[in-house]
Amino acid sequence: MTETLLEAAAIVKDFPLGRGRHLRAVDHVSFKLKRGEVLGVVGESGSGKSTLARIVARLLPQTEGTVWFDKANLASYSGARFARAKARRDIQMVFQDPLASLNPRWRAAKIIGDPIRRLGTPDEKSNEEKLVAEAAERSGLPVSLLNSFPHQLSGGQRARVDLARAIVMRPKLLILDEPTSALDASLQAHVIQTLMKLRADLDLSYVFVTHDLNLIRLISDRILVMQKGKLVEEGDVDSLFAAPKEAYTRELVAAIPRLGQRRVDRAGRAP
Ligand code: ADP
């Protein structure tokens, strides 16, 4: 049995709308992620995917429910501060729009090294330059670009800076929220190949959020389907695509443009 790395239990998120009313963006969602697994989260825009991702990444507090990571409750017990500190290293988030999430006044090297300066051990801090170069190389960013500012880089290069920043602390889990949505198809394919290779090389697990079912089919082991904040279906990728149970999932699957793409194996090679 592969062990559970992450478990979310009955997560609820309400956003206040004023006058005592609220919007329930995530409605009692529970799931488990096994170590080494790629869990795809799909659903139409507004279904609560990003909100769930941010809760799991500890960037947003949930209204109700529990997130367990490596057997530690990330919210509410006496060891919570320690659990959060560890989780801040071990869980990293990769964003959709690197230009919005990268500090425009910092060079790539400073951006990538930021988690080390905030969360690193003294040893890591004294090796920042080396660790940054290593993360850049693994992420497919030429080290010659480490002195560039975000606006001097292409969209694909910026995605790789964000990726390098996410892996520099050697996390266990990446939460990726539409990480390639801003890229054109060929750049997207390259970044996905890098992600699959990183996963194999660094023993990573992914929660991969996207509205793109073709992409999710390529990379996921298991899929969660969200609709209006609720988890409406869950299953391994092949059975879910072959025989979607819920009407909503059937609609999503029927709407996929057939591009003849194939799955990418664990090492990032197309079979
Ligand atoms: P998705 O990523 O699936 O498109 P989101 O998680 O971004 O969905 O949003 C889910 C719902 O929550 C949407 O109705 C959205 O408008 C609402 N929402 C998201 N963030 C906030 C916020 N900070 N304040 C109020 N409402 C929000």
Ligand code: MG
């Ligand atoms: Mg979103």
